Each structure stands twice: as C-alpha cells, then as structure tokens.
Amino acid sequence: MIFALELKKLRRTGFIPIFLGGGLTAAAVPLINTAVRTETFSGLPEEPFPILMDANWGLMAQLTILLVVCGCCLIYHTEYADRGALKMNTLPVCQTSLFFGKFSVTLLLTLLALSLQTASLIFSGIHWFPDKSLNLWEMIQDMGFEIIMLLPTLTLMLFTASLFQSMWLSLGTGVILTFLGSMIQEDHLILSLIPFAAPYRMLHAVSPADISSCILACIIQTFLFGIMEIIYLHTRRIFT
Amino acid sequence: MNQTIQSAKSEKTATGMISLIQIELIKIRRSHIFWILLIPAVMMWIPSALNANVNFQMDDIGIMPEHNFFIQGFMGMAWFMIPAALIICTVLLNQTERTNKGFLKMLSLPVNTGKLCLAKFLVLLLLMAVQMMFTIIFYYAGALLASRLENYNFVLGFPYVAGGAAKIYLAIIPMAALFWMLAVLIQTPVFSAGICLASVVPSVLMVNTRLWPFYPMDYPFYMLMTEYGKQAEHIFSTEIQWMPMLPVAGAVTVLGLLVACVRFGKAETR
Amino acid sequence: MxxxxxxxxxxxxxxxxxxxxxxxxxxxxxxxxxxxxxxxxxxxxxxxxxxxxxxxxxxxxxxxxxxxxxxxxxxxxIGSLIEAPAFYGNLTGTENLDIIRRILGLPKSSIDEVLELTGLTQHQKRQVKKYSLGMKQRLGLAGALIGKPxxxxxxxxxxxxxxxxxxxxxxxxxxxxxxxxxxxxxxxxxxxxxxxxxxxxxxxxxxxxxxxxxxxxxxxxxxxxxxxxxxxxxxxxxxxxxxxxxxxxxxxx
The missing domain is CATH 3.40.50.300 (P-loop containing nucleotide triphosphate hydrolases)
Incomplete structure (x- = not known):
C-alpha cells in the first residue's frame, strides 16, 4: 500500500520523466561513442561487451549516480516543499515504512534506467560487432552486478535527502559525494566499494575471487544506511 | 518621451545594481551555502597532499612535480566540481525565492525584473569567486603539507596560481549564463539541475573533439588542459585557441542572460 | 475623485x-x-x-x-499584503523588512516604526519560518505599511x-x-x-x-x-x- 501511495504522491512531479530522461541520456553514451569511433573499437581483440563497458561505463555510471542524486532530492523535495511531510508525520503511519516505500520506488525506477542502458549496450554490440558472438547472459549478469553496486549509493543519498529540507543542501551534498567518489582509484579494493565509488566497478574487471565480497560489502552498507535512517527517524524529535 | 521620463524617475528612487546585490546577499543568509563551497575545496587538496609522492613518477611526460601537483589537483575541480557548484548555487538562488513565495513580494515591489535577474546572476558569479578563493587558499595549505611530507618544495608562486585560477574563473562565465537561463526557464528545480549536471559529465570527452569551442561546459577544463600542455610534453595543445571560442563564448553569455532577464518572473505573473 | x-x-x-x-x-x-x-x-x-x-x-x-x-x-x-503572506523563511522579521526598505529606498528607522505599529518589535530577531500564522500576517502587514504608501x-x-x-x-x-x-x-x-x-x-x-x-x-x-x-x-x-x-x-x- 505504501508503495502505491508513494507512487501516487509523485504524480506530476516529473519523477518518472527524470528517470526516463536520465536513463536515455546514459543509454545514448555507448551509441554516440561507438558510432563516432567505430574503427577504434572494432579493431580490439576482446569480446564486445568488455570493450563497450570499458569504453563507456565510466560516463554511464556517473550519469546514473547523478540521476539517483536528483531522484532522491526530488522525492523528498515534494515532501518538504509544501509541508506534506508534516502532514504525513501526523498520520498513523509508520515513518520507517514511508522511507522504505520511497526506497522501493527509487530502486524500481533506477532499474528502469539501467535496463534502458543495457538495451543500448546490447544494440551497440549487435550493430557494431557483427562478426563476434555476443554473450548476452554475461551482459545481464554485469548489469545485475551494477544494480547491487548502486544500492549503497541510493540508500545513502535517500538518507541524506531526508535530512535536509532545503533542496540545495541535499543536492550539494550528493554532488560533492559524486565528485569525491569519482576520484577514488579502482586499485584500492575497500575504498572502491564505498557509496558513490562502487558503481564504477565492472563485473568483468573485478577478479572472480573478489566478486562475492564486493556484493556482500554493498549489501551490508545498504542495511547500515537503512538502519541509520531508522535511528534518525526515532531520534529527530530530540533535535527539532 | 513619456517612457523616458518614467524611467528617469525610476532611476532616482528605485534601487541601483549594488543595492540589489546587497539585497540578494541578505536573502541567502543562513543558507549554509558556505559549506557547500568550502568542503570540496578542502576535500580536493588533502588527499592529493597525502598522495604527493605520485608527482615524482611523471618523468615520461617531463612535468615538474610541483606543476603536476597543482594541475592534477585542479583537474577534478575544473571539469566537475566548479560547474556542479554553479548548478547548486542556481538552485539556491531560485529556491530561496520560491519557498514561502518571497518572489511574489519582490514582484509587487517597484523593482525592474530584468535588473533583479542580472543582480542574481552577479551574486552567482560572486559565490563562484568565493569558491575559487577557497580553492587557492587550500591549494597553498595542501602544497605546504605536501612539501613537509615529501621534503620537496611543491609551492608555486602566487601570480602563477592566481593567474591559473583567474583564467578558469573567466572561462565559467558563459556556462554560468547558460545554466542561469535554464534555471529561469525550467520551473522544476530538479529538472534544470539534472539537465545541467548531465551536460557537465561529457565535457571530458568534448574537450578532446574539434567541437569543443561550441560546448561552454568544457571551457574551464580546456583552460587547465592547455596549462597542462605547457608544462608537460605531448599531452595537450600548448596554446589557447581563441578562435572561435571568444565569439561563441560572448554570444552564449549575451544570449543566455538576455533570455533569462526577459523571461524572469514571467511564470509567476501569467 | x-x-x-x-x-x-x-x-x-x-x-x-x-x-x-x-x-x-x-x-x-x-x-x-x-x-x-x-x-x-x-x-x-x-x-x-x-x-x-x-x-x-x-x-x-x-x-x-x-x-x-x-x-x-x-x-x-502601493503597499500590499497578498494572500498567504510572501516572505523569506530563512530570514528574521527585520531582515525581511530590510529587503523591502532597501528597494523602496527608505531610511532605517522606517523598519522600527512598522514593527512597533504591527506589534512585532519583540519578535523581530526570530526567523520567520518559526513565526506563528498570526505573526506572519502581521509581518505581511508591516511590509505593506512600510514607507506609508x-x-x-x-x-x-x-x-x-x-x-x-x-x-x-x-x-x-x-x-x-x-x-x-x-x-x-x-x-x-x-x-x-x-x-x-x-x-x-x-x-x-x-x-x-x-x-x-x-x-x-x-x-x-x-x-x-x-x-x-x-x-x-x-x-x-x-x-x-x-x-x-x-x-x-x-x-x-
């Protein structure tokens, strides 16, 4: 019920268009990049998907992170802008479930944006690498890995957005974190798994021994930020 | 004739530009924007100071460690953080007006909306100048720290550092005008911010194409890269190609501001 | 007339x-x-x-x-008070009036005058977002009266x-x-x-x-x-x- 309610609240706020638009923008990256530099890529000896991911995922991941930042800002901005949140607080509804309702809605739409990107990568693979065989299953696994890598970023950003009533503060924090995350080097395994840095990891580039620890680390962080939100919801009456 | 008399009268009592800027500065009190401008400047230089030893491994491109420290550190700032801070500031300037309808009160006062729009744009540039100042201050803090850690003088002269920062600062003006126009035209703040942020991300690619002069979002990064090209071999062009950047930049700035000032407040006075 | x-x-x-x-x-x-x-x-x-x-x-x-x-x-x-008074929530009562005063080019004393007139003097240093509905209304009125239009x-x-x-x-x-x-x-x-x-x-x-x-x-x-x-x-x-x-x-x- 909460999920349906959260979706309803987002009517006419541009929430779905922003995820569609963001997903399409990120999906355009491999199309444009491969179309412009076809020779550079088609000459490479590797499989098509690793080539495409190596060439494009950095930009696509950053666009997706920014999309998550904007989405989280918007979903809480609609609560705070006309004091809808205040009304919600006075209703007999569990605050925590409201947060997880928002989490599910954002996750669902992030999935939508990622599927658009997957489709575009598959198209690029088929269209520009006609001589090579495509491993679709590998591609889908890779995108499944990306959604797990995005989870901590999404949860932390949603937590941040719930903290600030002024949107420029949540947007500013999100953008600064995006900036810092993009500077973290890949070779540092633990650092590279923190929110805003983890989404740049690619399944084919992670050594098979580390894959399960990457996934575990991201799931643990997601729970951790979820718990932080619950603690915040239960203690904020003390501060405000 | 009647019009000129009216406008002459309005000059007398209505507010001048300086006064309007002062008013805009009052409005952003307690907005915490200071921290949003300060934190990236600090966060950028501390890690590069701690990792300063990498600057000694640049023999293959023939750059001096102190120059490498300065340019590499500034790079993240020029391509992403400065444009992003610009976007956050546009959101700030718009949202302070829209929450609680302060803007409606402004519109019912005898102020020229175009002038008001221009004052806000100048405040935007002022906030960016503050961030550049922070960047320079923390560059020196970082360079001193790195010098202490590595026993090597990383500190560059002030005219060089300030000159580099000033070039980057001037290069953001066309982009600022463009972002400001989008913020005025698009009522939903997340939309305008999202579009602007998405336009910043590809600037790293655009700067390497021949189309770079037509993409104002990459100007600051371009400025830094030419500086890189001067200090290192075979990295980037060594001279700034002013043509056709200058006319494009001028046109973008003038057009962006013109559209913004004409459309400013129109949505509220349908 | x-x-x-x-x-x-x-x-x-x-x-x-x-x-x-x-x-x-x-x-x-x-x-x-x-x-x-x-x-x-x-x-x-x-x-x-x-x-x-x-x-x-x-x-x-x-x-x-x-x-x-x-x-x-x-x-x-014209001095005006329009529906749900418009103001800047992050500013105090005095600061809100100061913005109007500067635009109208009035002396500083005009702020104290209208604060007194509308009975807001003791709340002038509080942020407006913390005002009660009645106080916001009074501030809106002060913003209309300032400068005796x-x-x-x-x-x-x-x-x-x-x-x-x-x-x-x-x-x-x-x-x-x-x-x-x-x-x-x-x-x-x-x-x-x-x-x-x-x-x-x-x-x-x-x-x-x-x-x-x-x-x-x-x-x-x-x-x-x-x-x-x-x-x-x-x-x-x-x-x-x-x-x-x-x-x-x-x-x-």
Whole structure:
C-alpha cells in the first residue's frame, strides 16, 4: 500500500520523466561513442561487451549516480516543499515504512534506467560487432552486478535527502559525494566499494575471487544506511 | 518621451545594481551555502597532499612535480566540481525565492525584473569567486603539507596560481549564463539541475573533439588542459585557441542572460 | 475623485472566468471593502492591480496611471499584503523588512516604526519560518505599511489572527486614512468585518460585481430589494444565494 501511495504522491512531479530522461541520456553514451569511433573499437581483440563497458561505463555510471542524486532530492523535495511531510508525520503511519516505500520506488525506477542502458549496450554490440558472438547472459549478469553496486549509493543519498529540507543542501551534498567518489582509484579494493565509488566497478574487471565480497560489502552498507535512517527517524524529535 | 521620463524617475528612487546585490546577499543568509563551497575545496587538496609522492613518477611526460601537483589537483575541480557548484548555487538562488513565495513580494515591489535577474546572476558569479578563493587558499595549505611530507618544495608562486585560477574563473562565465537561463526557464528545480549536471559529465570527452569551442561546459577544463600542455610534453595543445571560442563564448553569455532577464518572473505573473 | 478605477476588467484562466467585466470605483482617502465568498475573484483583481497577472481584457487606472506606462510607477504608490503572506523563511522579521526598505529606498528607522505599529518589535530577531500564522500576517502587514504608501492593498489582513489581534489590526487599518492620508482596499469574506472597517463596499460573486456603493447605500438597496436590512450578514448571504440560483437557472436554460 505504501508503495502505491508513494507512487501516487509523485504524480506530476516529473519523477518518472527524470528517470526516463536520465536513463536515455546514459543509454545514448555507448551509441554516440561507438558510432563516432567505430574503427577504434572494432579493431580490439576482446569480446564486445568488455570493450563497450570499458569504453563507456565510466560516463554511464556517473550519469546514473547523478540521476539517483536528483531522484532522491526530488522525492523528498515534494515532501518538504509544501509541508506534506508534516502532514504525513501526523498520520498513523509508520515513518520507517514511508522511507522504505520511497526506497522501493527509487530502486524500481533506477532499474528502469539501467535496463534502458543495457538495451543500448546490447544494440551497440549487435550493430557494431557483427562478426563476434555476443554473450548476452554475461551482459545481464554485469548489469545485475551494477544494480547491487548502486544500492549503497541510493540508500545513502535517500538518507541524506531526508535530512535536509532545503533542496540545495541535499543536492550539494550528493554532488560533492559524486565528485569525491569519482576520484577514488579502482586499485584500492575497500575504498572502491564505498557509496558513490562502487558503481564504477565492472563485473568483468573485478577478479572472480573478489566478486562475492564486493556484493556482500554493498549489501551490508545498504542495511547500515537503512538502519541509520531508522535511528534518525526515532531520534529527530530530540533535535527539532 | 513619456517612457523616458518614467524611467528617469525610476532611476532616482528605485534601487541601483549594488543595492540589489546587497539585497540578494541578505536573502541567502543562513543558507549554509558556505559549506557547500568550502568542503570540496578542502576535500580536493588533502588527499592529493597525502598522495604527493605520485608527482615524482611523471618523468615520461617531463612535468615538474610541483606543476603536476597543482594541475592534477585542479583537474577534478575544473571539469566537475566548479560547474556542479554553479548548478547548486542556481538552485539556491531560485529556491530561496520560491519557498514561502518571497518572489511574489519582490514582484509587487517597484523593482525592474530584468535588473533583479542580472543582480542574481552577479551574486552567482560572486559565490563562484568565493569558491575559487577557497580553492587557492587550500591549494597553498595542501602544497605546504605536501612539501613537509615529501621534503620537496611543491609551492608555486602566487601570480602563477592566481593567474591559473583567474583564467578558469573567466572561462565559467558563459556556462554560468547558460545554466542561469535554464534555471529561469525550467520551473522544476530538479529538472534544470539534472539537465545541467548531465551536460557537465561529457565535457571530458568534448574537450578532446574539434567541437569543443561550441560546448561552454568544457571551457574551464580546456583552460587547465592547455596549462597542462605547457608544462608537460605531448599531452595537450600548448596554446589557447581563441578562435572561435571568444565569439561563441560572448554570444552564449549575451544570449543566455538576455533570455533569462526577459523571461524572469514571467511564470509567476501569467 | 477615484484613485482606482477599473473599466470592463476581465480575467480568464483558460475557459474559467475569474473576473468578469468589472467596473470598480475606489474613492481617494476611503477604506474600500472588497467582499465576496472564497473564489469570487477578489485576489485575482488585487493581483492585477499589482501587475502580478495581466488582464485578459479591459483595463484599470491607479492614480491616473495605466499598466501600459509600466508596472514600476504604479507599484511605487502601493503597499500590499497578498494572500498567504510572501516572505523569506530563512530570514528574521527585520531582515525581511530590510529587503523591502532597501528597494523602496527608505531610511532605517522606517523598519522600527512598522514593527512597533504591527506589534512585532519583540519578535523581530526570530526567523520567520518559526513565526506563528498570526505573526506572519502581521509581518505581511508591516511590509505593506512600510514607507506609508498612498495606496494600500490588503488581502484578508485579519486571516489567522486571534480576536484581540483582529481588533488591534482593524483599529490600525481604520486609523490609516486619517494618519497617513492614504486609500485602503481591503478584502474579506466576512461582511461583519467590512461593516466595521469600510466606508464603501463592493460585493463580488463568481467574478461579477453585484453591488457597489457606501454602507448606507447597501442598507437602502437591501430594504428596497426585499433583503433583510436589519442584519447585513443575511443581506449578503441572500444576495449571493439569489445570484447563484440565477446563474444555475441561466446554465439550465
């Protein structure tokens, strides 16, 4: 019920268009990049998907992170802008479930944006690498890995957005974190798994021994930020 | 004739530009924007100071460690953080007006909306100048720290550092005008911010194409890269190609501001 | 002499008519009560006077000036309080007034003057987002009164105030024409309020002006038309109901 309610609240706020638009923008990256530099890529000896991911995922991941930042800002901005949140607080509804309702809605739409990107990568693979065989299953696994890598970023950003009533503060924090995350080097395994840095990891580039620890680390962080939100919801009456 | 008399009268009592800027500065009190401008400047230089030893491994491109420290550190700032801070500031300037309808009160006062729009744009540039100042201050803090850690003088002269920062600062003006126009035209703040942020991300690619002069979002990064090209071999062009950047930049700035000032407040006075 | 006049003033939002061919006459130095139920077009008319929205057709003059000569000369004459008072929540009461003061080019003392006048002196250093509804309303009023403008446009100025506050603000408004030599246009959906405040009254329903004249004339009109004249509140209700019934009949036909 909460999920349906959260979706309803987002009517006419541009929430779905922003995820569609963001997903399409990120999906355009491999199309444009491969179309412009076809020779550079088609000459490479590797499989098509690793080539495409190596060439494009950095930009696509950053666009997706920014999309998550904007989405989280918007979903809480609609609560705070006309004091809808205040009304919600006075209703007999569990605050925590409201947060997880928002989490599910954002996750669902992030999935939508990622599927658009997957489709575009598959198209690029088929269209520009006609001589090579495509491993679709590998591609889908890779995108499944990306959604797990995005989870901590999404949860932390949603937590941040719930903290600030002024949107420029949540947007500013999100953008600064995006900036810092993009500077973290890949070779540092633990650092590279923190929110805003983890989404740049690619399944084919992670050594098979580390894959399960990457996934575990991201799931643990997601729970951790979820718990932080619950603690915040239960203690904020003390501060405000 | 009647019009000129009216406008002459309005000059007398209505507010001048300086006064309007002062008013805009009052409005952003307690907005915490200071921290949003300060934190990236600090966060950028501390890690590069701690990792300063990498600057000694640049023999293959023939750059001096102190120059490498300065340019590499500034790079993240020029391509992403400065444009992003610009976007956050546009959101700030718009949202302070829209929450609680302060803007409606402004519109019912005898102020020229175009002038008001221009004052806000100048405040935007002022906030960016503050961030550049922070960047320079923390560059020196970082360079001193790195010098202490590595026993090597990383500190560059002030005219060089300030000159580099000033070039980057001037290069953001066309982009600022463009972002400001989008913020005025698009009522939903997340939309305008999202579009602007998405336009910043590809600037790293655009700067390497021949189309770079037509993409104002990459100007600051371009400025830094030419500086890189001067200090290192075979990295980037060594001279700034002013043509056709200058006319494009001028046109973008003038057009962006013109559209913004004409459309400013129109949505509220349908 | 009329300081504000409207000539066939009309405002449409799409196919919805908010104000319909209205001819208002507001005499200088009077308090003019603008009366009508919610959604009658009171706020829309006031917004047109302030240039916050443009008329669809017709025009108005304020102190002999029309919109075609620019908004700014008109706005210089007007102090205004518009629906749910507009302000900057992150600023204190004084800072909010300071913004208005700077734009109008007034001396610093004018802030203390209006704070005193509206009874906000002790709350001046608090952030406005922490104000109560009544305090926000008083701040809105202070923002209108600052600089003693010759015309005041007040949209439901006693909204959200307690009975003591209502009385205070009412006496303040009542005293303004004599004190500052100004004209006041004040709107309300309560006739009892207008009866105590205004010299003249204009009654609006669904964007149309049903009646305009002095309070005395309203009483005469009521007794002639067969409305209960001893209780003006009932007169008002009866007028609105008759008009609504006529409109329905018109739609039906």
């Amino acid at each position: 009329n300081i504000i006049e409207t000539i066939q003033l009309t405002k449409n939002y799409g196919d919805f008519t908010a104000v319909s061919e209205m001819n208002l006459h507001i005499p200088k130095g009077h308090i003019y009560g603008f009366l009508g139920p919610n959604g009658a077009g009171k706020s829309t008319t006031m917004k047109m006077f302030l240039g916050l929205t443009n008329p669809t057709s017709g025009y108005f003059t304020i102190d002999g000036k029309t919109l075609s000569s620019g908004r700014i000369p008109i706005l210089k004459k 010759p015309i005041l446009i007040l949209d439901e100025p006693t909204n959200g105030l307690d009975p003591v506050g209502i009385h205070e603000i009412r006496s303040l408004i009542r005293s303004l024409p004599k004190q500052y030599d100004c004209t006041v246009l004040v709107s309300s959906h309560l006739l009892s309020e207008i009866e105590l405040l205004a010299d003249d009254v204009g009654i609006l329903n669904h964007g149309r002006l049903l009646f305009e004249g002095t309070m005395e004339a309203l009483k005469d009109y009521a007794s002639h038309a067969g409305y209960p004249a001893d209780n003006l509140e009932e007169t008002f209700l009866a007028m609105i109901q008759t008009d609504n019934a006529a409109r329905k009949w018109g739609d039906f036909k």
